[in-house]
Amino acid sequence: MHLDNWLSQRAETCPDRCALIADGSALTYAELEREATATARLLAAKGARRGATVALTLAPGIDYVVVLHALMKLGAVAYPVNTRLAEAELASELERAGSVLRVDGRADLGMTEADLPLLGEHDLDAVHCRILTSGTSGRPRPVGLTYGNHLWSAVGSAFNLGVEPTDRWLCCLPLFHVGGLSIVMRSVIYGTAAVIHDGFDVDRVASALVGDGVTVLSVVTTQLVRLLEAGVDLLPLRAVLIGGGPVPQDVLEEAIGRGATVVQTYGLTEAASQVTTLSPADAGRKLGSAGRQLLTTHLRIQDGEILVQGPTVAPGTADEEGWLHTGDLGRIDDEGFLYVTDRRGDVIVTGGEKVIPTEVEEVLLRHPEVVDAAAVGRSDPQWQEAVTAVVVLRAGGRASADELRSHCAAELAGYKVPKRVEFVGELPRTASGKLLRRELRGTKEG
8 A cells, every 4th residue: 555755745735834843943844845855865876765774873853854754755764773872882783784874964965966766655565664672671673664554553643642733742752762753753644743852851841841832742751750850830731641661650640630641651662652542531540551552453461461463563573363472561451441560571480479570669669768769580599589679769868778678568568578679870771761670680789
């Protein structure tokens, strides 16, 4: 199936509508179309063409979005690379990508143009990009997402989250992860505006909420906590979409208590971002849920694991029956709402009993001195695995290991109480905000 180029169509039907705000500037759809068309001819002169892989190492901003759309006009495959990698890691990723070209910025493309025919349509079965998984359980691997994956994800999200012609969606998530990239793709499909920030800054977000007319904001838990601590007014937003893993109940309660419409979403790279999303209407009623499945996805729980099926699932990632095994654990209530509990590989087996890390983490986070926490299992000759808490205290906070164990003992079964407590300055997370528990399992206990 083929559809007209999304950007070209928007430039024709709503040329003067704002398409992109970034780097202190704004582009209408007509302007973005012109920039992307000119850039496509420069990229073609450098070797970019249909099916060729082009590595993107640009900072999030206007150049990034223009180059992305330019590649779509050529039918080239975008390979967003983690710009936070060390040089040796970056070299390894570029080699693995097998790219014909690396783009650091439009200024590096020169002035030479190629007179190569540009594509006026998108083949929904064609690969649009290869994007790395978050790598919470091993080395990140590239997943090929098609134009159809992006389209059906956007359609499904619109039914759960809603969409308004005047929406302006603020993205301060990395564009080399699907959570950030999907905002760019959704915006052009909807004909709405994307507001792109290079990284997360509380003051800059607060300014954009007012100055740029932002209506939807995507964050991970640590970012939401920082916004709440800074007293940023989230009330004017139509929705604050939060992903990256289970969210502590007290954080949700505080945000909702301040009038914010915080809606959780559950998704993964292999399903082109969202799988389930809580609707704004259910934000207060279903606190802690990641919402119902999108219209375009099917969901089921098998042996506790979340399985996904549908046109948003990337080719080659599902089993022979079409089900994607996520490796995440969850449950679905009698109204069809998903509650994500943890990753299957993160379950701690201690003394023959199973402990879900998030159960321990939620209790730890209710201690007034704790700002972040992780629970992991570490090898133990007596218990098989010992429940170990890795804790970040608030600035100037004071709490002992014994105090935190007593705090947990008041709310948890004995076998769930951490046998060891370690204090650190920061927990390791992926760029999309997911906790890297595997990096904590081998660290030295304090």
